[in-house]
Structures are given as C-alpha cells and as structure tokens.
Amino acid sequence: xxxxxxxxxxxxxxxxxxxxxxxxxxxxxxxxxxxxxxxxxxxxxxxxxxxxxxxxxxxxxxxxxxxxxxxxxxxxxxxxxxxxxxxxxxxxxxxxxxxxxxxxxxxxxxxxxxxxxxxxxxxxxxxxxxxxxxxxxxxxxxxxxxxxxxxxxxxxxxxxxxxxxxxxxxxxxxxxxxxxxxxxxxxxxxxxxxxxxxxxxxxxxxxxxxxxxxxxxxxxxxxxxxxxxxxxxxxxxxxxxxxxxxxxxxxxxxxxxxxxxxxxxxxxxxxxxxxxxxxxxxxxxxxxxxxxxxxxxxxxxxxxxxxxxxxxxxxxxxxxxxxxxxxxxxxxxxxxxxxxxxxxxxxxxxxxxxxxxxxxxxxxxxxxxxxxxxxxxxxxxxxxxxxxxxxxxxxxxxxxxxxxxxxxxxx
Amino acid sequence: xxxxxxxxxxxxxxxxxxxxxxxxxxxxxxxxxxxxxxxxxxxxxxxxxxxxxxxxxxxxxxxxxxxxxxxxxxxxxxxx
Numbered sequence: 001x002x003x004x005x006x007x008x009x010x011x012x013x014x015x016x017x018x019x020x021x022x023x024x025x026x027x028x029x030x031x032x033x034x035x036x037x038x039x040x041x042x043x044x045x046x047x048x049x050x051x052x053x054x055x056x057x058x059x060x061x062x063x064x065x066x067x068x069x070x071x072x073x074x075x076x077x078x079x080x081x082x083x084x085x086x087x088x089x090x091x092x093x094x095x096x097x098x099x100x101x102x103x104x105x106x107x108x109x110x111x112x113x114x115x116x117x118x119x120x121x122x123x124x125x126x127x128x129x130x131x132x133x134x135x136x137x138x139x140x141x142x143x144x145x146x147x148x149x150x151x152x153x154x155x156x157x158x159x160x161x162x163x164x165x166x167x168x169x170x171x172x173x174x175x176x177x178x179x180x181x182x183x184x185x186x187x188x189x190x191x192x193x194x195x196x197x198x199x200x201x202x203x204x205x206x207x208x209x210x211x212x213x214x215x216x217x218x219x220x221x222x223x224x225x226x227x228x229x230x231x232x233x234x235x236x237x238x239x240x241x242x243x244x245x246x247x248x249x250x251x252x253x254x255x256x257x258x259x260x261x262x263x264x265x266x267x268x269x270x271x272x273x274x275x276x277x278x279x280x281x282x283x284x285x286x287x288x289x290x291x292x293x294x295x296x297x298x299x300x301x302x303x304x305x306x307x308x309x310x311x312x313x314x315x316x317x318x319x320x321x322x323x324x325x326x327x328x329x330x331x332x333x334x335x336x337x338x339x340x341x342x343x344x345x346x347x348x349x350x351x352x353x354x355x356x357x358x359x360x361x362x363x364x365x366x367x368x369x370x371x372x373x374x375x376x377x378x379x380x381x382x383x384x385x386x387x388x389x390x391x392x393x394x395x396x397x398x399x400x401x402x403x404x405x406x407x408x409x410x411x
Numbered sequence: 412x413x414x415x416x417x418x419x420x421x422x423x424x425x426x427x428x429x430x431x432x433x434x435x436x437x438x439x440x441x442x443x444x445x446x447x448x449x450x451x452x453x454x455x456x457x458x459x460x461x462x463x464x465x466x467x468x469x470x471x472x473x474x475x476x477x478x479x480x481x482x483x484x485x486x487x488x489x490x491x
Contacts, residue, residue: 065427069451131450 003178007247008255010240012083016052028362033217044196049211052233052338071110073192076236077142088240101154103173104143105165105189107342113137167345167396167404171261188238191343218366222303222332223374233338237346260289260407278316281403293324297389298355303332314374331379335365345396359388435476
C-alpha cells in the first residue's frame, strides 16, 4: 500500500507581520517589514538595536488568570494552533482525538519564565519563585498546552533543534500521518525569546545586525553585499496536517500537499553551515516528493543575512538545482519578519504557501545590491507574481548542523 | 477587608471565579482546582499575607475556610 499523502488543511499565524495568516500574507505581498528598534525595556543594556516583536495583547486571547499561567511562547502557540484548527473546519468534538496528535518545535521554550525566575533569584536575591515556573518554562510547554487545550491524545513530540525545530515538527508530523500512526496532526512551532538575557547572549555571538541608520525596518538584508547579520523575532505558526484522502472526503480546503521532507546533520561544526549537509537535505526532500528540481518554482531560503551562511546556502541551492537554479525564484522573508529561530521553519512554510496557492512570491526585502557570491534568481525588494508553481521548498538550517527541507505541492 | 475576604478575592482572581459565589466551606477540588494550581495559589496567598504555610499544613487544607484558619494562625504566630 502506498504511503498516505498529507494535506495541509489549516493554517494559523501570529507574527511580527500580523496575527492572522491573511495579515501575514498581505504584509509579505506588500514587502512590509516588522523589524523595529527594540524598546529599551527589551534591549536592556545588551546593545541589540533592532528586533521583530509581536504586537500582542494577551487579553484578546485569554482571561487574566489563563494568561498569568502561560508563558508568552505558549500564548503564541495556542493562538496560532487555535486559528489553524478553526480554519481546518475539523469538528474536534466529533473526531477520534486519539488519532490526532501534536508535533511542535521551539528553540528555547519558555524563555520569559526562565529568565524571570533567574532574575528574581540572582538579580533580586529572592530565592522564592512561582511554583508554575517549571511547567511554564519547560521546552515542551507550548506544544503540550496545544494538546491539552484541544484534547489531542495522539502522538506527541516536541523538537528543539534551534532554527530547524518547527520545520522538523512539520516533517515528522507528515511521517506520522504517512505511516498511519495518526489521521491528523497539529504541527507548528513558536519562539518568544526577546528578553535581555537571551539578547545579550546573541549579541555576544556577533551575528546580529545593527539598526540600519536610515531605516531600522531595513536592518536585515539577506543575500545583499551590505548584509550585516540576522534580526531576532518572535511569534508562532501552526498547521493542521491531515491524511489527504480523509481531507478530500470531508471536502476540506487543501492549502497544499506536504510531499517532501529532508533531514540531515552537517556533523562538522556547531555553528558554521556546511554545503554538503544542506545539499543532502534538499536532495532527500526532492527524492521523497519524487520531483525534479525544475518542478520547484519557489524556495523560501533559510537566508539569515550572515556573511557565511547566505553564500553557503546559495552554493548548495546551485549544486542541487543545476541549470534549474536559473529559473527557481528564491527569497528570504527573514528580511521582513526577522528570525523566529525555532518558530522560523513553520512561519516560513506559511510564507511558502502564499507562493504555492496564489503565485505571489514574497520578496527578500531591501535586497538592492545582490552579492555576486550569492548567485540566485532573487525575488528582490518587491513581491513577484507568477502562475502558481507546482511545488515550493522551504529551507531551515540550524546551529548544531541540523538541516530540514520541506516541499509542498499544489493541491 | 478581613482575612477570608482577601483570600476569596485572591481565589476569585486566580481561578476566574465570582468571589460572591465562593463557598468558604466547599471542597477546593470541587472547584476544579488541581494540586499544582492550588500550590500556585498558595504561593500567592503567602505573598499576600507575608506568611509561610508548611507542607504538612498544606495537606490539611481542603477548603478556603481551612486556609483562612491557617493564615490567621500564622499571622498570630508572627505577631506573638
């Protein structure tokens, strides 16, 4: 029996570019940036100048009592997952929820809770912290909150592989459904680590872009000669993935079919990206999807705007795509929504769906002086409109050497 | 506001309940309050009153009225 195909039947987003999928897509199509100067209370004395923070009012989503017991990252997760489930039209009450699971990804989990606790202990010298610190701060809290809220009793997993976490969550959810271990999965990821303690650690790595002096919103410039590093962001994206036959039988809207998942490890260095590892992940995804490179019309690149990373990814794409690299459009939307780390794979998959469904290719914002070392067919500055492509690819390459590539095809 | 009134206010806020509808003698687990939630609530009660309730005493607290007695005793001990 052929493995079951996996349809995307729901999507939800809370992001620096808007707190619904539609707002996120509208912002991408308009090349609007969500990057801003960081508020002083966020930046502290870290020296970090810009970030992509969410416009977030917890009171619009939760009672005061609920919000008080949910880390910011779990609030994002619940909001995005709630949207995705609502959009899927699945009546969960009528489902066998033992056959529906959660596959989640986050890099740092409840960073606000952890940092708040340490600040109290080491900063204020108060050795008395909230009893909920553990369950609010643990890495799997966000995904578990989604499962608890919706009574999803099927397979559960929480992936924490830095920048590939949520892409891996989608890929593994796809495999769980394909293997018949679940009929549907809520899959996605989130990150909320704009706290002084986290920011100062990133600043120490010297990979963060300073504010563009003329326009802070333009601080992240992937593939541009002037690129100066990444900009950290926060948010979440979630999807309902479902056995395609089942989705079609119930007449669900199908955003796309997730057909390829590549997963490799560089196994060379903790932070320096490796071309071969990325090539292996892209080839695996293409092979699983049984697609040729020319079938892919758009790649949402990892493209963090670091000096080395963008060049290595461009080389890897060229190596995999060969002659087709002249045609396949590539962009890094991190220029607009920032780098959501563990949440980025899921958010960028949502960006790729815009290309897949509508043929609207979100751009690499502010790409005015392409680096010749990053020879790709860029979607630069402004969105491009093409006939909806047969397939799209989304790359997520992480510290620790984890490479995840997802491919979705038109329904 | 008396001790019980303050506890009721805290409980109402913590559990999103109407303070007037809270029966001080009703068992807490009947309000849908699990043990972890109760421990988090106790943390806030201790903060509010500046007292400490021992683990042994905690086990004996089944209602808001029980809680009031323990807080009142702790306050009295603190003053003595």
